[in-house]
Amino acid sequence: MKVKAESKKSLKKRIIRYIPLYVMALPGLIYLFINNYMPLPGLVLAFKKYNAKKGIFGSNNVGFKNFKYLFATKDAFIITRNTILYNLVFIIVNTVLAVFVAILLAEMTSKLKKVYQIIILLPFMISMVIVSYLVFGFLSNDNGYLNNTVMAALGKDPVQWYMEKKYWPFILTFVNAWKVIGYNCIIYLSTILGIDRGIYESASIDGAGKWMQIRKITIPLLRPTVIMMTLLAIGRIFYSDFGLFYQVPQNQGALFAVTNTIDTYVYRGLLELGDMSMSSAAGLYQSLVGFIFILTANLIVRKFEPESALF
Amino acid sequence: MKKLLATMLCAVMVVASFAGCGKAADNNTQAPANTEAGTSVEASADVSGDALTPAQQAIADRKAKAAETGKYEKVVVSFFDWTGAPAGIERVNSKLSAYTEETLGVDVELLIIDVAAYTEDLKLMLSSGEQVDLFSTCGPGYMTCVNNGYTADLEENGLLATYGAKLNDVVRADYFDACRVGGVLYGVPPIKDYAIQTAAVCIGTEYLEGAGVDLAKFSKDDLGYYKCTWDDVDEMFAAMHAAFPDKTVYSTQDNMLTQGSCVDNIGGDYYGTLLDPANSLEVSNVYESDMFKEWCDRFYRWNQAGYISGDALTDTNGASARIKSGAFMAMMACGKPAYENQISGECGRPMTVFDVGEPFMSSSAVSSFPWCLNQNSEDPIAAMQVLEALYTDPVVANLACWGEEGVEYVVNDDTTINWAPGVDSNNSEYYPNVLWLMPNQYAAHVWEGDPVDVGEQTAKFNDNCPVKSKALGFTWDNSDYAAEFTALQNAYKEFSGKVIYGFVDPETGLKELNDALYAAGLKEYMAAKQEALNAWAGK
């Protein structure tokens, strides 16, 4: 009884102490409520046959019918496989490369590092549509830079890039990395810059070389950020960058086996059907799976490294 | 647990707020029905008195209300253009309103949205209760709008007969019927060319001359285009290829069925079609037909001969834009009156049009994008009267189609029009350039260079079309077969490109395509279509 009373008291005390923090959190929470939570009941649309006359809530219930098209055909396996595999590869490749580049930048003494930083961020600034034209500029069958210049110089036959699906997992991974590394790298860079330089200095005095410092100090301190980024990426594992998988391969049929993801599949069907309930169903399905994945992953992290868990 | 509770609490609050909104929307939909009933009762009482028709009465009522409140009721009319809201839209709207305040007792606002945003914006506005009274279904599609419940029944309580009677003078009854879905009329078709002259092969005149093609041996068809066969086309292409070896002969687009054949894509897609639409209502798979095989063989032959670009599958440029660039020489489209002018403008050079196909009017030609009335409109009567004016009143039609006289355009002596001094398509403040989706382009002026009677010519072209689909007016709701449709779309996209542009032998390519389509559920889809068609024909 006594213990409970005390903890209650301390809870009250803690609440009082943190009142300013609740106030600080308020604008953000109000915004989340308006922007993210108020529209949420709209998800019932996934179980309705939408009719404007009846409104979202008045429309007829149809159960899980709107989900059927996501599972009905043999395509379901391919699009799910593609979506998950690409995401896994992207998580690994992007993390490794971004951490690597971030460490290089952080340890660099030259003033040029600011220039490098801006340059590698540039690809992130252009839209996927433009990226798709640039890729096309390089890979076009008749006029592409690779076929016309590079392959010719190497004395090789031109490759019909947009017909050969075996190259595309690599092309897409490369394009994705090219586009997002600068962005991800900045995240890790800011974490490294937040590390107390004193730690490095004392390590240096103890005779630890550069590689040693990176291995023993930087990488362990980056771990929580890496884990968090990975967890958040896992939450989006059923989503795919529509532009990357639709625009960049030029919506090319011959490549579908390796480029069709849940998003592109749904888009091709719904573009003409224009059915809001079905797109709502697809979104709900993607979110739910992501939610389950992220909860599971978070549980595992919490078990081994509670500090790094999301919540 | 706590987390769950918190989330649920949020959700409940939000549901409450939403329920309120839904109700408000319901009220809105009921209100107009009441006013309508009210006015028609009033109107019938008036007939014996000062003999105002119900339509005139409605106008008088609105004017009286405006005199009282100092503000006219507004009708919002939405459609798309190629570049977004024109710079002069407010000026044109105020001109338009100044006129309609007099004639109809309403303000009219044209809400013009760019083509790429239109579908999304319109969907959002229609489902959230934003004011849009009349809208063109070109973009979202007629059936999508009907299926989502966006559209009002135009004949409910005699709306069309009472307040849009003049529409019957400009739109024939069978064209109205072509827009009925399940017997209900949800839209009025724009007045345009419904028939097409299929397979119009357009070739740059300079290339024909350069290749030494003798045009004298061809006779001309009714529209004034050279009549020829595919063998003739092959011959010409061969000569052009020899004369201009570094230019690509043929600029491809996936249009051999839409513009090059008389196959009827009943229900709006090619998964199950009428191969002989003038005589039979049997649904069959066009991709297994001899006609389609012929197309693919032709393209395979052309591709082997080097007439087709190696980038045909990935090039997203329009067919005519490529010809304009000077790297391509020929393309296929469909003909209609005054088409040679149009295509020459698009291709940036004089083009010669060859008529290889035959005239055809498909079942969905009339109903592909009618004008509809929002079911949520606060005053359907006013909206209907504005719609009538758009179809029949030259002042309204001219403002909507061409903008303001003297500012955007000037009228020539022969009633055709041209740019006002110093104005062109790039700096004009109002130039939507979408005549073909406007309610009635022929109620407005004709552009210089086109025949003054292009309206009559087009009507005759429609009337004289010998091959009219038996299924004219059949519309189909495929939302119950969405799973099959999505799979079919993906399968088609996956396997069609290389065979229709002749990159693979049609023997293997067509088999691959058909296998994929059947695996995606083509049989079930076609059966459902046939059933709906039979039911429709039975009525």
Add this chain to the structure above:
Amino acid sequence: MKSEKRFQIFAHVVLIILSFLALMPMMLMLMSSITDDSTLIAEGYSFFPSKFSLYAYEYIFKTGNSVLRAYGVSIILTTVGTVCALTITTLLAYAISKKEMPGRGILTFLVVFSMLFNGGLVPTYMVYTKFLGLNNTFFGLLIPGLLLNGFNVMLMKSYFVSSIPEEILDAAYIDGATETKTFLSVVIPLSKPILATVALFAGIGYWNDWMNGYIYITKRTELYSVQNLLNRMMQNIQYLSQSSSNVQNANVGLSAIPLASVRMAMATVGILPIIVIYPFVQKHFVKGITLGGVKG
């Protein structure tokens, strides 16, 4: 120190390669944008085109809406948006970084949950138009979707947890500093790297956004931002060229627009200011944070 030198050389080599990979396509983009349109279609994209033309830029700057005004909208939007977003994000992130704060778990969960689920476009649109009436206003560009991003909140929270030693905060508390004072005078100055990062991300988000303008601005074209304006042009072209077989008359619209070069010109017009302005902004921004910290 030999290893140090070797490391520096290695780092330069890697980054030069990466910079080259990043810049080469950009150069291709720039060159294509000043290539004659017909040449581009006929010969493809090239670093050394046979015929130059500035027509694409002429088209962008002359047609319809003013690009210069759109720049103005973009700059104001990005400035106001970045400041607001950074403030709200930092405040919320700091709150949920406090381990002892009761209810922290729930709040964090609410943030993560908001990243995973969304109610869909139509319900969101209804909230912003019917309840808040933001359509066709500047706020319609500023508020929906961009003001606070769960990802940035988590990023910042993670930084606060890992890089600001608890001992310093506890010491400040014991010294009698309130939570607010600690936040302003201790936490903010120590958080420069993450503040700069999140500001950059928020800034990029606002600068690049076109969706809000697309959905919420249907009438007031003077509120088009650069990206919105460019994307409209681009999407219209895209729509036209892809559906030219469906919409019989799409070609009529297409013929008026220089197709290939104009897309590249648009992309260049969209990012050029950032390349030019970014270094200056960053410099002053970091200074600003330092000053703010000292004042607090």
